[in-house]
Amino acid sequence: MTKIILTGSGAAPGVPSLSKGWGCCNPNNEKNRRRRIGTYIEIGNQSILIDTSPDLRMQLLDNNIRHVDAVLYTHSHADHLHGIDDLRELNRISGQAIDIYAIKPTLDDIKMRFHYLVADAACEDKGIFKASLRANEITAGEDFYLGNVKISALPLDGHMVASVGYAFNDGEIVYIADCKEILEKAFDKIKVRPKLMIMPLTVIKSHYQKFYHMELDKLLEYVNLIKPERTIINHMAIECDYDMVNALTPSNVFPAYDNMVVEF
Numbered sequence: 001m002t003k004i005i006l007t008g009s010g011a012a013p014g015v016p017s018l019s020k021g022w023g024c025c026n027p028n029n030e031k032n033r034r035r036r037i038g039t040y041i042e043i044g045n046q047s048i049l050i051d052t053s054p055d056l057r058m059q060l061l062d063n064n065i066r067h068v069d070a071v072l073y074t075h076s077h078a079d080h081l082h083g084i085d086d087l088r089e090l091n092r093i094s095g096q097a098i099d100i101y102a103i104k105p106t107l108d109d110i111k112m113r114f115h116y117l118v119a120d121a122a123c124e125d126k127g128i129f130k131a132s133l134r135a136n137e138i139t140a141g142e143d144f145y146l147g148n149v150k151i152s153a154l155p156l157d158g159h160m161v162a163s164v165g166y167a168f169n170d171g172e173i174v175y176i177a178d179c180k181e182i183l184e185k186a187f188d189k190i191k192v193r194p195k196l197m198i199m200p201l202t203v204i205k206s207h208y209q210k211f212y213h214m215e216l217d218k219l220l221e222y223v224n225l226i227k228p229e230r231t232i233i234n235h236m237a238i239e240c241d242y243d244m245v246n247a248l249t250p251s252n253v254f255p256a257y258d259n260m261v262v263e264f
Helices: 056-062 084-096 102-115 214-224 242-248
Strands: 003-008 040-044 046-050 069-073 097-101 131-140 143-146 149-157 164-168 173-175 198-202 231-234 253-255 260-263
Touching: 003 056, 003 198, 003 231, 040 056, 040 173, 056 084, 084 097, 097 102, 102 131, 198 214, 242 253
Parallel strands: 046 069, 069 097, 097 131, 173 198, 198 231, 231 253
Antiparallel strands: 003 040, 003 260, 040 046, 143 149, 149 164, 164 173
């Protein structure tokens, strides 16, 4: 059994946002109330977080997540990283260090901003006052293993900082993070038809000449190219009403909502 929880489905400001409220989103639909993006996966013998949302504490409490084997980071923007300090509670529960995985630019940012969290390679536990995170550098386009789970770091392009996605077990699950394009080398890592693909959509269509996120038409192009059984859209801002996105997408493409669970 593989289980995925979309612990947060929103972009950096969340929905409602402080500055613009609900925007296009219907406040009467609870699926439009979004914390910042987060994903939890149970696959094989591993429990994995993708990114650490600033809302991580409540996301873990809501879903009774008290253990993770590893955290995979996509990039170092605050809405994907700055809940990292909440991992110390998981350290306290287990009494053990947690392995984190990221490409070099992301790992460098983590070590600079949150140096007090990163343990020495041989360190198992820094004690109750500090989290213990073991840093593991990965390379976009290459594979690594967590237990019996094969993970491929997928090279992405067009975001403001270096960003990667992840393919699990040759593409059984494909997770795409913030980007404008999926680089060609990433497709070589998707060797099977995905049971589930998770894609980011900040706004349906941008009015800015230079925009660093994928728009809906490009997202659907990739869905048609990769042909996953199901696609879930996350990272939605106040421009993305749940029902509106649902009406604009095919029957096997669904907008996410906080604490959405998928099992197969």
